[in-house]
Amino acid sequence: MKTAVQSLTKIEQLNFLLTNRIPRRWLTLFVGWFSQLESPLLAKFSIAIWQLFAEDLRLQDAKKQHFNSLGECFTRELKDGLRPLDRGPDIVTSPCDAIVGACGRVEGSKVFQAKGFPYELSELIPDVGLAHKYRNGVYVTLRLKSSMYHRFHAPVDCQVKQVNYISGDTWNVNPIALKRVEKLFCKNERAVIELKLDTSSSSITLVPVAAILVASMKFNFLSQTLNLRYRGANVIPCDAKFTKGAEMGYFQHGSTIIVFASHEYQLCPGIEQGIPIKMGEALLCGHPEPSETQPSPAFAGA
Structure with a gap:
């Protein structure tokens, strides 16, 4: 047993070194360029190499079976x-297919990326007023593996009035890195998207966080990538x-979406760290407050 644990530790260390001690920005730019090269033959070869490292890649679920890039x-x-x-x-x-990461109640304004690695809401969400809405709320970290379906969907009926894009690093967001790099999500490229509920x-709020390799997010409602x-x-x-949906x-490329909800919500039964979830499955449940009871935005008692 001790030997197995030591072997696993060595593998984790190697994974961490390979994914986080390389020139992340330049490798990310290169892979971004390479992934857009249109050549069916090159795409087929690249996907075959990818499948050697991602046994759960299910291309039979895709609308197309042949790809140009x-x-x-x-x-x-x-x-x-x-x-x-x-x-x-x-x-x-759930807005996406994912593995559930750290999740639960926000402790005042403190959120956890992994056990013993907290960050403040305001460090992730620069809009102080928006961050304040999630004091003592609930959060779920959703990690999209590279082999997963990469599109994300509205988790509720909603309206989006703006996207706040924060430029940053491209650390790997796998569990090993989250246990070693403090405030990793707060360092990476990310976008903050408040979902306004009509009733x-x-x-x-959704916070998509980009990562190493293809750190790129495309929103259907924005012309910019x-x-x-x-x-x-x-x-x-x-x-x-x-x-909704x-x-x-x-x-x-695979990355992370962190879902924040105000205090009226809670995790649905069965939602816990380590479980897989698919887009469209129940993630949070609660009884949202009617719009006419909207509280004052004053921060008294914060």
Whole structure:
């Protein structure tokens, strides 16, 4: 048993060194460029290499079976009907396929990326007023593996009025890195998207976090692709409405989405760290407050 543990520790150390002690930015830019090269033969070869390291890659679920580029495979659409949607009015569904990471109650303004590795809401979400909405709320960290379906969807009926893009690093977001790099999510490229609910004063925000290799996020409602080459405004206004389950955008590689909800919500039964979840399955449940009871935005008692 001791030998097995020591072997696992060595593997974890090697994984950490290979993914986080290399020139992350330049490798990410290179892979971003490479993944967009249009060559069916090159794409087929690249996908074959990828499948050697990702046994759970299920291309038979994709609408297309042949791809012109590696990036086209990363961002593949699924066949219709493969992601049934929980339409319960009090249910917030998972916006993506993922492995559930750290989750639970926000402790005041403290969130955990892993045991013993806390960060402050304001370090992840720069808008102080928005961050305040999630004091003592609930959060779920959703990790998209590179082999997973990379598109993300609206977890509720909502409206998006702006995207706040924060440029940063491209650390790997796998569990090993999360246990070793403090405040990793607060260092990486990310976007903050508040979902405005038409009939409720409750609040839900998605924070997609980019990572090493293809650190790129594409939102269907923005003309810009948000990546390391983006040089536009950080706060990007928009006016997009979504019904629950509607596609919002996609990552061009595996990464993470952190879901925040105000205190009225709680984790649905069975949601715990380490379990797999699919887009459209129940993630949070609760009784959102009607919009006419919306509290004052004053921060008294914060």
